[in-house]
Amino acid sequence: MTEMLTTRRRLLQGAGLGAAALAAPAIVRAAPATVNCAFFVSTSPFMIAKGGGWIEEAAGTKVNWIEVASGAEINTGMAAGSMDFGFGIGSSPTASGISQGIGYEVVAMMDNIGPAEELTVRKAANIKTPADLKGKNVAVPFGSTSHFRLLGFLKINNLTQRDVNVLDLRGDAMLAAWTRGDIDAGYIWSPVKSKLLAAGGEVYKTYDKLEAAGYAIADLIIARAAYSAANPAAVSAILAAYGKSLDVYTKSPDDASVIVGKQAGVAAEVAKSDMAEYDFVPLKTQLGPDWLGTPGAPGKFAGVLKGTADFLVEQKSIRKAPDVAAFNKAINTSYLAKAVG
Amino acid sequence: MRPWMATALVASALIAGWLWLTLGGVVRDLFLPPPGELWDAFVDLLQEGYKSRPLWEHIVDSLIRVFVGFGAGAAVGTLLGLLMGYFPTVDALAAPFVEFLRPLPQLAYLVLLIIWLGIGETSKITLLFLAALPVSAVAARDGVRNVSQARIQVARSLGAGKWQIFRHVVFPSALAEIFTGARLAVGIVYGTLIASEIIAGTSGIGWMIVDAGRFLRSDYVFVGILIIGFMGIALDRLLLAVETRLVHWAGKQ
Numbered sequence: 001m002t003e004m005l006t007t008r009r010r011l012l013q014g015a016g017l018g019a020a021a022l023a024a025p026a027i028v029r030a031a032p033a034t035v036n037c038a039f040f041v042s043t044s045p046f047m048i049a050k051g052g053g054w055i056e057e058a059a060g061t062k063v064n065w066i067e068v069a070s071g072a073e074i075n076t077g078m079a080a081g082s083m084d085f086g087f088g089i090g091s092s093p094t095a096s097g098i099s100q101g102i103g104y105e106v107v108a109m110m111d112n113i114g115p116a117e118e119l120t121v122r123k124a125a126n127i128k129t130p131a132d133l134k135g136k137n138v139a140v141p142f143g144s145t146s147h148f149r150l151l152g153f154l155k156i157n158n159l160t161q162r163d164v165n166v167l168d169l170r171g172d173a174m175l176a177a178w179t180r181g182d183i184d185a186g187y188i189w190s191p192v193k194s195k196l197l198a199a200g201g202e203v204y205k206t207y208d209k210l211e212a213a214g215y216a217i218a219d220l221i222i223a224r225a226a227y228s229a230a231n232p233a234a235v236s237a238i239l240a241a242y243g244k245s246l247d248v249y250t251k252s253p254d255d256a257s258v259i260v261g262k263q264a265g266v267a268a269e270v271a272k273s274d275m276a277e278y279d280f281v282p283l284k285t286q287l288g289p290d291w292l293g294t295p296g297a298p299g300k301f302a303g304v305l306k307g308t309a310d311f312l313v314e315q316k317s318i319r320k321a322p323d324v325a326a327f328n329k330a331i332n333t334s335y336l337a338k339a340v341g
Numbered sequence: 342m343r344p345w346m347a348t349a350l351v352a353s354a355l356i357a358g359w360l361w362l363t364l365g366g367v368v369r370d371l372f373l374p375p376p377g378e379l380w381d382a383f384v385d386l387l388q389e390g391y392k393s394r395p396l397w398e399h400i401v402d403s404l405i406r407v408f409v410g411f412g413a414g415a416a417v418g419t420l421l422g423l424l425m426g427y428f429p430t431v432d433a434l435a436a437p438f439v440e441f442l443r444p445l446p447q448l449a450y451l452v453l454l455i456i457w458l459g460i461g462e463t464s465k466i467t468l469l470f471l472a473a474l475p476v477s478a479v480a481a482r483d484g485v486r487n488v489s490q491a492r493i494q495v496a497r498s499l500g501a502g503k504w505q506i507f508r509h510v511v512f513p514s515a516l517a518e519i520f521t522g523a524r525l526a527v528g529i530v531y532g533t534l535i536a537s538e539i540i541a542g543t544s545g546i547g548w549m550i551v552d553a554g555r556f557l558r559s560d561y562v563f564v565g566i567l568i569i570g571f572m573g574i575a576l577d578r579l580l581l582a583v584e585t586r587l588v589h590w591a592g593k594q
Binding site: 070072075076079096097100101102137139142143160161162165166167168169172173176177179180182183312315316317318319 | 369371372389391392393452455456459460461539540541542543548552554555556557558560
């Protein structure tokens with residue numbers, strides 16, 4: 001066994017040397033040449049920092065921007081080691097990623113989602129109570145925070161996925177299916193949500209009861225642990241840059257909406273009304289007991305992630321969830337504390 | 342070395358490598374689950390099903406889609422191909438469309454199919470139908486074109502009419518190529534299955550793999566791949582068996 005281990009080590013060393021030799025010409029300085037950042041095209045103050053080149057400035061290196069459509073893509077990219085940052089990943093894919101031991105940490109929050117993701121029902125379908133959803137086609141992107149909410153909604157109303165036909169549809173496909181009349185309800189975020197509302201939909205409020213029942217959802221900023229451990233100053237600087245964009249939004253939502261709208265490809269008014277639905281938690285507040293907490297005094301959020309992970313296990317989406325201590329460990333607020341202080 | 346020995350050798354080397362990588366702790370189960378975990382996942386799927394549907398239902402749903410999509414696509418495609426091979430005018434009319442459709446990636450028109458046909462079974466099966474049709478058509482047309490002129494002339498000199506020549510000479514001679522085309526089409530339909538089940542999926546082995554992949558459930562993904570792989574081999578063998586029964590003379594002229 002020992003012999004085998006040494007052989008393996010030698011083999012891996014050999015492989016490492018080979019890789020280093022191949023990569024050598026690219027490495028000029030000690031710092032990584034580029035930082036790989038996954039992001040969503042969304043109406044968020046973050047787009048101000050991204051569009052203004054503030055992240056590049058803070059990182060002190062080139063940034064390779066990777067546009068994603070789901071948190072699942074970020075989990076895959078992080079597992080493969082090809083992403084260093086995930087901006088705006090939902091709490092539900094994050095809980096699943098941490099449970100599966102993907103080596104990343106939550107370094108900050110972006111927003112508390114609240115009513116920004118909500119169930120939209122077709123006015124003509126006359127859906128007024130949860131029971132009215134029986135036998136109806138309800139679409140949601142599987143694996144998203146909205147999916148987590150919808151399943152939670154069914155559960156607290158004692159409905160099963162056999163009573164309600166829950167369909168897996170991404171944004172563009174959901175809009176197409178809605179336009180054709182194939183679905184009567186969809187749980188999603190804007191811009192698709194506003195388009196459903198404009199095309200004969202109305203809001204069916206679920207978020208208040210769900211939040212009371214513990215089904216809170218949020219968007220987070222995560223960093224690959226190997227990257228953040230090696231570049232703590234860069235992580236703090238990037239978070240500070242995000243904080244600056246948040247200030248721009250708080251001071252003048254109108255000006256911010258123009259920039260965000262341009263970046264996200266929507267009208268400024270649309271960007272403004274979309275952003276108004278999110279609760280963009282200020283960096284200082286995130287360090288409080290209600291959210292992430294501080295390195296010494298962890299906040300409530302680890303419990304939210306733990307609850308989310310337990311629910312995913314119940315749904316058989318993931319195999320097992322670690323205890324709340326593991327989630328506390330995966331939330332590293334030291335960079336945020338430096339960025340604020 | 343006999344062929345089966347080479348197969349057994351490479352298979353056991355693969356399994357040994359798998360055991361060494363997973364049980365030796367070289368890679369985490371997230372990247373490659375050990376055999377024990379795969380077995381547990383398989384048993385779990387058998388007993389509990391996947392996402393509120395039993396495993397057999399996923400398999401049957403996928404099989405129905407493949408059979409209907411492939412069956413209709415191969416039947417229509419073969420008929421079209423025979424006509425194209427026999428009547429140059431039909432060939433001139435249909436060839437541009439068939440040639441255009443054949444190399445087209447199915448994912449390219451996936452959203453169009455949803456808009457046109459909705460999110461139900463119709464769009465899924467149509468996608469598979471469109472994948473099978475051009476391959477079968479081209480195979481049947483080439484089969485007809487490759488029939489030896491000598492045989493046709495012999496039949497004609499014996500006084501056979503156009504229909505009789507087609508029925509007794511052209512069609513049987515083209516049958517071998519038609520079957521080759523069908524086996525090719527099954528492969529393509531099978532490859533398209535996952536794309537078709539992404540459309541508003543809640544069932545099917547292809548959807549199961551995609552959905553499990555989203556949560557990085559590598560154990561379910563691997564079980565799904567094994568199931569879909571063995572189903573594919575079984576389908577191919579089935580076609581091969583039908584072919585050897587029907588076209589037993591192939592290659593023996």
